[in-house]
Amino acid sequence: xxxxxxxxxxxxVTAEPELEREFDARLVECSRLxxxxxxxxxxxxxxxxDVAQDAFAKAHQKFRQLRDPERFKSWLVRTVWRTAxxxxxxDRRRSMREMEHERVRRPSSTDAMVTEERAQVLxxxxxxxxxxxxSVVLLATIEGHDLASVARLLGxxxxxxxxxxxxxxxxxxxxxxxxxxxATGL
Amino acid sequence: MVEHxxxxxxxxxxxxxxxxxxxxVEPSAQFAARVRARVDAQPISHxxxxxxxxxxxxxxxxxxVAGMAWWFERPxxxxxxxxxxxxxxxxxxxxPAPVRTNAPPTISxxxxxxxxxxxxxxxxxxxxxxxxxxxxxxxxxxxxxxxxATLNPPMPIVIEPITVEPLMTADIERGAQQ
Numbered sequence: 369x370x371x372x373x374x375x376x377x378x379x380x381v382t383a384e385p386e387l388e389r390e391f392d393a394r395l396v397e398c399s400r401l402x403x404x405x406x407x408x409x410x411x412x413x414x415x416x417x418d419v420a421q422d423a424f425a426k427a428h429q430k431f432r433q434l435r436d437p438e439r440f441k442s443w444l445v446r447t448v449w450r451t452a453x454x455x456x457x458x459d460r461r462r463s464m465r466e467m468e469h470e471r472v473r474r475p476s477s478t479d480a481m482v483t484e485e486r487a488q489v490l491x492x493x494x495x496x497x498x499x500x501x502x503s504v505v506l507l508a509t510i511e512g513h514d515l516a517s518v519a520r521l522l523g524x525x526x527x528x529x530x531x532x533x534x535x536x537x538x539x540x541x542x543x544x545x546x547x548x549x550x551a552t553g554l
Numbered sequence: 555m556v557e558h559x560x561x562x563x564x565x566x567x568x569x570x571x572x573x574x575x576x577x578x579v580e581p582s583a584q585f586a587a588r589v590r591a592r593v594d595a596q597p598i599s600h601x602x603x604x605x606x607x608x609x610x611x612x613x614x615x616x617x618x619v620a621g622m623a624w625w626f627e628r629p630x631x632x633x634x635x636x637x638x639x640x641x642x643x644x645x646x647x648x649x650p651a652p653v654r655t656n657a658p659p660t661i662s663x664x665x666x667x668x669x670x671x672x673x674x675x676x677x678x679x680x681x682x683x684x685x686x687x688x689x690x691x692x693x694x695x696x697x698x699x700x701x702x703a704t705l706n707p708p709m710p711i712v713i714e715p716i717t718v719e720p721l722m723t724a725d726i727e728r729g730a731q732q
Contacts, residue, residue, distance in 0.1 A: 391593075392586075392590075395586055395589055395590075396586060399581050399585050399586060399589075400580065400581060403579070403580070403581035403585065404577050404579060407577070407579050408576075408577055413579070413582075416579075416581075417581055417582060417585060417588070420581065420585070420589075421585070421588055421589050421592055424589040424592075424593070425589065425592045425593055425596060428593045428596070429596070486572070487575075487576055490572055490573065490576060491576065494573070505573065506573075506577070509570065509573045509574055509576075509577050510577055513570065537569060537570075540569060541569065
């Protein structure tokens with residue numbers, strides 16, 4: 369028994385630097401993914417960074433169970449998404465105020481204003497989607513439209529990703545058309 | 555501008571490109587360093603998975619030791635021999651030991667057979683009687699002299715009539731006074 373526990377403890381100690389190296393590699397590899405997911409929900413750079421950092425800190429604590437790269441990535445995506453949604457629900461009022469502040473301090477050239485307005489409309493259309501469709505659209509965009517990767521990250525079949533993406537695009541288009549029609553009517 | 559926007563949204567690819575443009579954001583250059591600092595600032599947590607495994611092993615050992623202790627310390631089963639049995643093979647009654655009580659085991663009362671004391675002369679007489687009865691059953695005409703040849707006619711039963719005399723008035727009054 370003592371020999372066995374001693375051997376196990378020795379393995380854990382010798383495995384630590386290797387684990388740290390692996391974690392650093394994942395950190396470099398997945399930083400952008402985590403940050404963009406958080407940003408897509410929060411629309412605020414500092415908050416998005418904070419949420420992504422939180423998720424990485426949690427991942428470090430559980431890294432022994434998350435050594436498999438695919439497992440790590442899907443866990444990170446789910447954690448960042450959930451944490452960001454929680455934070456957005458928690459201080460929606462603050463986010464709105466800061467978004468307004470960011471909008472006000474942007475350059476006021478005509479092109480920039482048009483682009484900003486268009487971006488806001490698009491975000492509005494994406495926000496109007498149900499969560500299942502929204503996550504697929506955003507992840508597909510972040511992952512460079514690699515549907516197999518999105519399916520793995522969300523743990524759903526690729527066909528489901530495809531159909532959800534189709535429905536989501538249709539709804540965004542409809543939303544944008546409705547907004548255009550309303551603007552024309554005005 | 556509105557018409558231009560409408561054309562852009564009708565096609566799938568421009569829409570994808572627009573969403574791509576929305577998400578073209580990068581984390582700050584210090585992002586990885588901040589994560590590293592946050593990780594280093596965390597208290598050294600024991601790996602929960604490893605801790606859980608050790609806990610499970612320890613709990614199993616405790617359960618096994620407790621089970622063995624209970625098994626060896628329980629009272630042994632009590633064997634009560636039936637000393638009144640006359641069968642050649644000795645029969646025994648095994649009573650299960652009480653499980654959770656420390657009370658002494660209860661021994662069930664032995665079955666008692668009735669003892670009959672017969673003197674040898676009486677026993678011989680009974681045996682002779684049985685032999686005679688057996689032979690008489692085999693040969694019903696063994697003692698025909700004991701049986702009567704003819705039955706006597708039944709005696710007539712005489713029933714005397716019952717007469718009841720009327721009560722006197724003086725007797726009634728005397729009885730009432732008493």
